[in-house]
Each structure stands twice: as C-alpha cells, then as structure tokens.
Amino acid sequence: MITFEHVSKVYPDGTHAVHDLTFDAPTGKLTVLVGPSGCGKTTSLRMVNRLIRPTSGDILLDGESTNGMDEALLRRRIGYVIQHAGLFPHRTVLDNVAATPRLSGASKRQARLIAGELLERVGLPATFASRYPWQLSGGQQQRVGVARALASDPDFMLMDEPFSAVDPVVRSQLQDEFLRLQREIGKTIIMVTHDIDEALKLGDQVAVLRTGGKLAQLATPEELLTAPADAFVADFVGRDRGYRSLGFVAAAPGLVVRSEPSVPIGSSVEDARAATDDDWLLVVDERAHPLGWVEPRTLRAPISFSDLNLSGTVAHRTGTMRHVLDASLSAPSRRGVLVDEDGALVGSVTAAEVVGSLAEIHAAGVTTGGTAS
Amino acid sequence: MNLDWIVRESDSILVLLVWHLGLSVVPVVIGLAMALPLGWVAHRSGAFKSVVLGTTGLLYTVPSLALFVMLPSILGTRILDPLNVVVALTVYTVALLVRTVSDGLDSVPVETVQAAQAMGYRTLQRLVSVELPVAVPVIAAGLRVAVVSNVSVVSIAALIGTQQLGLLFTQGAQLRFLTPIIVGIVLCLVLAVVLDGLVVLLARRLTPWTPRAVHA
Structure with missing residues (x-):
C-alpha cells in the first residue's frame, strides 16, 4: 500500500502544487490520479519516489515512511514508466530492460535472462532483443518501458501518462494488454493521466484532483459516473455519463435476443x-x-x-x-x-x-x- | 621540389613528424580529461553556465605566440622546453572541449536522464553509464575540431624553436627554399587527416547504436 498523509508541495514562489493530499493506493490495485493540467497529479506521483520532495506531510510504502530513505535505494524498489518511455538510446532493447535488475544487484547474465522473459511477457518477439530503441515504434518503445519497470520485480509502480504518446488504436491495445498483465502480476500502482476515459477504463479506483492539488473525489470508476461528488467532478467526468456508466453494467441475462436472418x-x-x-x-x-x-x-x-x-x-x-x-x-x-x-x-x-x-x-x-x- | 634534399633529410623530418604528432595528441588527451569534469560542472550550473563557458572560451582568444612566450615565466620552464607547448595547447583544448562536453551532456534526451534518475541510478553512475555514452557523438565532433586545430597551432611553436614540423617552415623561409615548406604542409595535412579519421573511427566503435545513413 502507498499512503499519502497530508502531503503538500509549495514552490518558493508560493504556488500550491499539491495541497494536503491524503489517500491510500491499496496493495495490488491500480489507483489513477486524474485531473486538468496544473492539478498537481504528476507532482504527486513524483513525490512518491522523491524526484520531488514534499514540503510537508509523508508518503509511506507499506507503512514505512519514505522521508529520509536513501533515494536511490527507494527508487529501485519502485518501477517507473513515463510518457515517451525514456529508453537508453545507447543500449539494446534487452540491455534497456536488464538495467533495472542490474541496479538491484543481479549479474549481467541473470539480468539478461530476466529481461528476455519480460520482453516476451509484454508481447515483444525475441528478435527485438538486439535492436536499438530508435528502430522501434512508439508503441513498441512503451512496451519496453513497461518491461524495464517490471524487470526488477518491484512491489510498487508509478506510471506517468504511459499510453498518451501513441495513436488511439495502439493506445487501446496497450491498455488492454496492460490490464491483462496487471491481473496476473497484481502490482500496487499509481498512474497519472489527463484522459478521464483511460482513468475509468484502467483504474480500480480513481482520484480526481482539482487545480491547486486538492483531492476532489476518490471513488471507483462506476461511482464517479453515477455519483460525482460535486459540479467540478461531474463536469470533468464529462458528458454522456449516463451512457458511459452502462460500460459497468453487464449485459442482462434476461435480454431477449431474437434470431437474425x-x-x-x-x-x-x-x-x-x-x-x-x-x-x-x-x-x-x-x-x-x-x-x-x-x-x-x-x-x-x-x-x-x-x-x-x-x-x-x-x-x-x-x-x-x-x-x-x-x-x-x-x-x-x-x-x-x-x-x-x-x-x-x-x-x-x-x-x-x-x-x-x-x-x-x-x-x-x-x-x-x-x-x- | 628538391627530392635529393627530402631523401637526405628524411631522418630528421621523421623526428620532427613524431614530435609534431606527440605535441598535437598529448594535449588533446590531457585536455579531454580536464574538460569532462569542467563540462559536467558547466552542464549542471544552470544560470552560471554562460559564465563558466564564457570564461573558458575566453582562453581560446589568447594569441598562441603570446602564450608560448609567457608560459616559461609562469611555469619556470626554459623557453625551448616542449612542456610550454603541451601546456599551451592543453589550455586551448580545454577551452574548446568544455563547451563541447557541456553541449554533449545537454544533448542527452531529458526523458532518458529522468528515467535513469527514477530507476535509482546515483549521480556519478548515471553520468558514466548513461549520460557520457549518449553524449559521445557531440563530444567526438568537438574532439575532431580540437585535434585538427592542434596540428595547425603546434607549428606556430617553431617561432620559439620547439622541435616539430613548423621548423620546416622557418627553415624554408630563412633559406628561401620551397621544398621544406611543401613537405611541412603536406605532412601537417596528412597528420590532420589521419588523426581526424582515428577520432571518427573511435567514435563509431563507441556508438554502434546511432542510426547510420544508408548510402546506395
């Protein structure tokens, strides 16, 4: 579990990026942070692995405060996936993925073995192992990015707009595959997106943040659609809520299906x-x-x-x-x-x-x- | 052209060539070693970066002859000591390469640096195993300029009498004899081309990952 306890981030110029944020990201679940630009969602994410230091409050991993932890060691425990994958251009696909187990102390041989397994797991053929990142499409790079984050087998994962830099068809495919993968691996994940549809599709729970980094509502996707906490959430969740909430209603067994010539x-x-x-x-x-x-x-x-x-x-x-x-x-x-x-x-x-x-x-x-x- | 002269003098020409090679290459090696940490400081120094780069860049504008003449009194060396030339050219190389190293580190994609940091690389680890390797193409481009310009600047040291191909120019000028001048120019050119080619080859060996243009 990742716990935010009254976490705030105030910049020297007085801007409140995140304001008194308190919530839990439960073990084995995918929590999505969503909101308009400037709502502090990415800042919140980056405070978990201390790429940004909170001004006040504390973030706990399984009850253990991250305040004062060795930052490099903390980060090695947390998988991290970003928008443009951020692969190392000078390393092959295999060695990109092997980088995280190497950091955690695995031997080169062992790390490459793990990397090979993970490439297969994210749906990349073995022939890709020896390619360099520039030889891959955006969607393929993103798969490598996910494989790299998973290669050290971390308990926690942070994902910052992981699927937003690819075209809609590939995005939907990557989302489906990731959901399937997450069902197998059950990591504790916090994901950031500006795309409410992605949040509703992927999240076990969704935290809607408003400008100034305040939590507007934390709920399941279905609750967000059917019972938005206030006008801001309702507006952010968007039009067609009634229709979209049908996406959480199973086709009724009682539905009369006529035979079609x-x-x-x-x-x-x-x-x-x-x-x-x-x-x-x-x-x-x-x-x-x-x-x-x-x-x-x-x-x-x-x-x-x-x-x-x-x-x-x-x-x-x-x-x-x-x-x-x-x-x-x-x-x-x-x-x-x-x-x-x-x-x-x-x-x-x-x-x-x-x-x-x-x-x-x-x-x-x-x-x-x-x-x- | 007087071929007899060339044959007769070939031993001493070879000595001058070897000296020229050494005086060109050694400062580049030392200069690069110094420019790496300095360039990294410039790269990281944010607002002060232009100050750091401006200061080192200023060194390059000191006339080489002035430097050759001034250094003995600063270093306490004799005027003919080749160390003067090595120090002077090292100063120039550093002046050139600090900016190059800084530019090279700037050229590393932000996402790559961020990813490395988020994965738990420590600062030095990240510099050595991620940032510098990715910066090699830019640094190598600067290194080529430094090597070639050193080959040419070294010959100026002939005016203070240091052993290298530049002596062929002063000799030719004094004797009103063209052959040594032509030999000196040709050998300088060949040396520059060969050293430049070596830097290119080395850079290729270090960057098997860069997209190569395919020529039909």
Missing part, C-alpha cells in the same frame, strides 16, 4: 432476397462471424465485400450494456448484432429492447442506476 458472403441475389423481408440483411463469413449489412433490393450480383455496410458494431453476449446498446444504435437495420465468445452470430436486439431491460435492472436495484445531473 443471415446469408454467407458470396450468396446470390435470389438467396439474399429470399432470406428476409426486411430492408437490411446480415452477411456472415463461413464461420458465422458477422461481416456487415446489405440491402437485398439494391443487389445486382452475388454479395461481395464492396456491397457491405460496415457501420454496425458487434457486441459480445457477455459484454456490457454499453456495447449492446451501441451495437443496436450503430447498425443500419437498428438491430444490434450479438456474438458468442468465439465471435459467432447469436442474434440481435433493438435499442428499445436494451433500454427496456435497463429499466428492469434499475427496478430490481441490481445497480446504483444512472443519476447523472
């Missing part, structure tokens, strides 16, 4: 028109995975990929209500496509049916319900 890609015009009376028909591949929608009336030749309308998203039957509702709203037929764990077609639901089942869930008191102001 479908034809395989390459079907003839006649088969397509015979399959449905509706304006839109779902097209699947040979494994029954949904591909897209066609309008049978406008077909002139057997269905090809260029005929497909790809606007509809696909939701997993065991996913969240947010995905299910989005699938129904995005499909041109207004019928949301549901698939099973393997991605094969299960059936469809309409937005009205999804909202209806939400009302039932709400009435049954299964969730706290959307009370966004």
Whole structure:
C-alpha cells in the first residue's frame, strides 16, 4: 500500500502544487490520479519516489515512511514508466530492460535472462532483443518501458501518462494488454493521466484532483459516473455519463435476443432476397462471424465485400450494456448484432429492447442506476 | 621540389613528424580529461553556465605566440622546453572541449536522464553509464575540431624553436627554399587527416547504436 498523509508541495514562489493530499493506493490495485493540467497529479506521483520532495506531510510504502530513505535505494524498489518511455538510446532493447535488475544487484547474465522473459511477457518477439530503441515504434518503445519497470520485480509502480504518446488504436491495445498483465502480476500502482476515459477504463479506483492539488473525489470508476461528488467532478467526468456508466453494467441475462436472418458472403441475389423481408440483411463469413449489412433490393450480383455496410458494431453476449446498446444504435437495420465468445452470430436486439431491460435492472436495484445531473 | 634534399633529410623530418604528432595528441588527451569534469560542472550550473563557458572560451582568444612566450615565466620552464607547448595547447583544448562536453551532456534526451534518475541510478553512475555514452557523438565532433586545430597551432611553436614540423617552415623561409615548406604542409595535412579519421573511427566503435545513413 502507498499512503499519502497530508502531503503538500509549495514552490518558493508560493504556488500550491499539491495541497494536503491524503489517500491510500491499496496493495495490488491500480489507483489513477486524474485531473486538468496544473492539478498537481504528476507532482504527486513524483513525490512518491522523491524526484520531488514534499514540503510537508509523508508518503509511506507499506507503512514505512519514505522521508529520509536513501533515494536511490527507494527508487529501485519502485518501477517507473513515463510518457515517451525514456529508453537508453545507447543500449539494446534487452540491455534497456536488464538495467533495472542490474541496479538491484543481479549479474549481467541473470539480468539478461530476466529481461528476455519480460520482453516476451509484454508481447515483444525475441528478435527485438538486439535492436536499438530508435528502430522501434512508439508503441513498441512503451512496451519496453513497461518491461524495464517490471524487470526488477518491484512491489510498487508509478506510471506517468504511459499510453498518451501513441495513436488511439495502439493506445487501446496497450491498455488492454496492460490490464491483462496487471491481473496476473497484481502490482500496487499509481498512474497519472489527463484522459478521464483511460482513468475509468484502467483504474480500480480513481482520484480526481482539482487545480491547486486538492483531492476532489476518490471513488471507483462506476461511482464517479453515477455519483460525482460535486459540479467540478461531474463536469470533468464529462458528458454522456449516463451512457458511459452502462460500460459497468453487464449485459442482462434476461435480454431477449431474437434470431437474425443471415446469408454467407458470396450468396446470390435470389438467396439474399429470399432470406428476409426486411430492408437490411446480415452477411456472415463461413464461420458465422458477422461481416456487415446489405440491402437485398439494391443487389445486382452475388454479395461481395464492396456491397457491405460496415457501420454496425458487434457486441459480445457477455459484454456490457454499453456495447449492446451501441451495437443496436450503430447498425443500419437498428438491430444490434450479438456474438458468442468465439465471435459467432447469436442474434440481435433493438435499442428499445436494451433500454427496456435497463429499466428492469434499475427496478430490481441490481445497480446504483444512472443519476447523472 | 628538391627530392635529393627530402631523401637526405628524411631522418630528421621523421623526428620532427613524431614530435609534431606527440605535441598535437598529448594535449588533446590531457585536455579531454580536464574538460569532462569542467563540462559536467558547466552542464549542471544552470544560470552560471554562460559564465563558466564564457570564461573558458575566453582562453581560446589568447594569441598562441603570446602564450608560448609567457608560459616559461609562469611555469619556470626554459623557453625551448616542449612542456610550454603541451601546456599551451592543453589550455586551448580545454577551452574548446568544455563547451563541447557541456553541449554533449545537454544533448542527452531529458526523458532518458529522468528515467535513469527514477530507476535509482546515483549521480556519478548515471553520468558514466548513461549520460557520457549518449553524449559521445557531440563530444567526438568537438574532439575532431580540437585535434585538427592542434596540428595547425603546434607549428606556430617553431617561432620559439620547439622541435616539430613548423621548423620546416622557418627553415624554408630563412633559406628561401620551397621544398621544406611543401613537405611541412603536406605532412601537417596528412597528420590532420589521419588523426581526424582515428577520432571518427573511435567514435563509431563507441556508438554502434546511432542510426547510420544508408548510402546506395
């Protein structure tokens, strides 16, 4: 556990970067610090490994005060990941990762062995080991950065905007992989981000800071969406709170899924028109995975990929209500496509049916319900 | 050109060449050793940095001949002592390289330095195993200038009679005889090119990690 006890940081010019911050980052959990620029989130993070010294207050690691600890030794106990990875340009990928176990006293051989394992763990092929950082993409560098932080097997990790320097597709992929990794390794993590969506997606708990370094609310992501403490938090969490809070509601087992007519890609015009009376028909591949929608009336030749309308998203039957509702709203037929764990077609639901089942869930008191102001 | 003269004098020309080599290289080695800590101080000294760099840079503006003549009285050496030349050129090398080392350390990406600090490197450990290796390309560029300029400045010491290729110039001028002057110029050029090439090679050996331009 990382404990902040009345921690403040005041700069000589009188600026309060952090003001009387008190909270716990529980063992094995990911705590996200989020807030607008100037809210002191990065300052707070850097006070944990004393890159910045608090003006007053204390930060404890598993109950032990960091005040007066040898700073280098303290830092070796805490993994650190930053925005642009900050890799050593003069060392190979393998030796970059081996640097932290080396600092903790491992032999060169041993450190490289550990580094090799970690590269595999963060999803980098062994062929990358001998490359230099400039030969890697931003996303790959970030993976190396994570591997390096984990290589000394620290109990604690600090992450400063770790995924914000890469494009949205890679970011989402890195986030998913990191969540999976964290479930296996269970480190005690504090992460800083300015991106509320990232905070809600990754955090076990989220601390929202306001300008001047004051804690506005510390809560689970779901609580932040459904019960923001004040207007600042509500505003920061943003619009679409009601909709986004559906991301924390599991797709209801009671949701009535109708069977959806479908034809395989390459079907003839006649088969397509015979399959449905509706304006839109779902097209699947040979494994029954949904591909897209066609309008049978406008077909002139057997269905090809260029005929497909790809606007509809696909939701997993065991996913969240947010995905299910989005699938129904995005499909041109207004019928949301549901698939099973393997991605094969299960059936469809309409937005009205999804909202209806939400009302039932709400009435049954299964969730706290959307009370966004 | 008088080839007979060259053949006849080849032994003494070789002696002058070796002296020239030594007087060029030794000050660079000593100067670099001194510039590393000084450059690090400049790099770390924030607001005072321009003061430190300005002061060392000023040394470079002292005319070399004046330095060669003044040093014996400061050091208590004889006027012909090669030590005067070594000290003078070391002063110039330091003047050049302090800025180079400081620039080199400035060129290390902020994220890299921060990451090293956050990982728990101690200050000296970080300097030796992270900052200096990353600064090598910039430092090597400055070192090339220092080596080549030393080869040329050493010859000025001929005016106070120190053994090196510059003596060929004074000799040629006194005898109104062109051959020694041409030999001196050619050997100085060759020496400069060879030493410059050695610095480049050494820098490449130290930086296998830099992106190399691919030439078709």
